Each structure stands twice: as structure tokens, then as C-alpha cells.
Amino acid sequence: MGTENNHRIRVTICGQEYTVRGPASEAHLREVAQLVDAVMQRVAAANPNLDLRRQAVLAALNIADDLVRLQQEYRELLELLDQQTRSSSTR
Template sequence: MQKEENNRIRVDIYGHEYQLRGKASVEHMRLVAGLVDDKMREIAKSNPRLDLNRLAVLAAVNIADEYLRLRQEYEELLKLLERSQERPQGRFEL
């Protein structure tokens, strides 16, 4: 059995260097790290006294909230699509 290769990349998140390893592409891992870094910086602007741990947890909570909202919207759109496909098309015949 052939083992899948993991990609490795060094990223900077909020001034700290981390090595990420995973099956995702390097570009995807950079994008994810950038999202986390951006969210931490956004939260730090409004809450400059937060320590790193609290900042990281708040960033994770905010990202999870965004994810769950988007997933709910996606599921609602799928239901709308399914309903629209179930309706008979307004076809006329002579």
C-alpha cells in the first residue's frame, strides 16, 4: 500500500512561526494560515490587551461561527435547489 505524501510548509501566524503538515496543497495551507493570521489581527485591533491564548481562542470561535453560518446557508440553498428541481416545468403543448 502506497503512503500518501504530506506537504510541509512554514508559516507566520501573528508573529510566530509554525510548521504545517498535511495532504492539502501548499497554496491551500498558506491560505488557511493567512485567514487565521488576519482574524487574530482583526480581533487584536479591538482588544489590544488580550494575551496570545485568548486571542487564538477568540479567532477560532469567530472562524467556527463563520463556518457554521456558511454551512447553514449552503444547506438552505441546497434545499431550495432540490425544491426547484421537483416542481414541474411550465411546459405548454398543443
């Protein structure tokens, strides 16, 4: 897979600059970086004695928890939609 369609931007997360590259739009990459920064800042504020690596692990767990919850909600909504579709087609 080539990198010719990848966007490359500089972002700041927890006061450190990173280069982020990916096929998504620059706006999307910035939004993702801002989310990570916000979660990192929240974790750092709640756990000021943890080193950056441990804060990053906690932030990753928080983000993964949100993802798993949203995936479950999505599956439940798909199931509900499927039930409603079957119900309306049998009328």
C-alpha cells in the first residue's frame, strides 16, 4: 500500500509534538489527536504521580472502553433495526 495518499501533520499531545500520517483527512487526523490529548490530559490530572507511559496506558484503556461500548451499542441498534424490518415486512 503506497503512502502517496497519506496526509502528514504535526500534532501536540501532552505537550509533546508528534508527526501523524494516515489516509484520513487532515481534519480527521487532528480530531483524533485532539481526542487522545484530551483523554491524556484528563488521566494526567487525575493521576499526576504516574509517569507518561502509565498515563498513556490508562488513556488507551479509557478510549478502548469507549470503543467497545459504542460497538456493543451499534450491534444492539442493528439488531433492533433488523427486528423492526422483519416485523414490518410480515404485515
